Amino acid sequence: MAKGWTFQSLIDAKMTVMAQCHRAPCNHNQVLDLVKLRDRFGPDAPAMADDLIPKLRCAKCGGKKVGLIYTPDTTPNAYGKAKGG
16 A cells, blocks of 8 residues: 555545645636546555646646645544544
């Protein structure tokens, strides 16, 4: 297994990954479809920012200056379940 996040580990952890264009004045953002990415690249494909950013392009302006925001599951008790509670 790869070091760090994979597409499947992000899906299993119910993480959300948002891409944001850093090209002014665009600043478009979009939540990535992790299931589609897993199906395209494989469940064990690395999904760290350094792995994904070179593959991304803004859907609005076509720019390649893209950043990623990883957000954990924020549903009630998600932290307790992750810690075994």
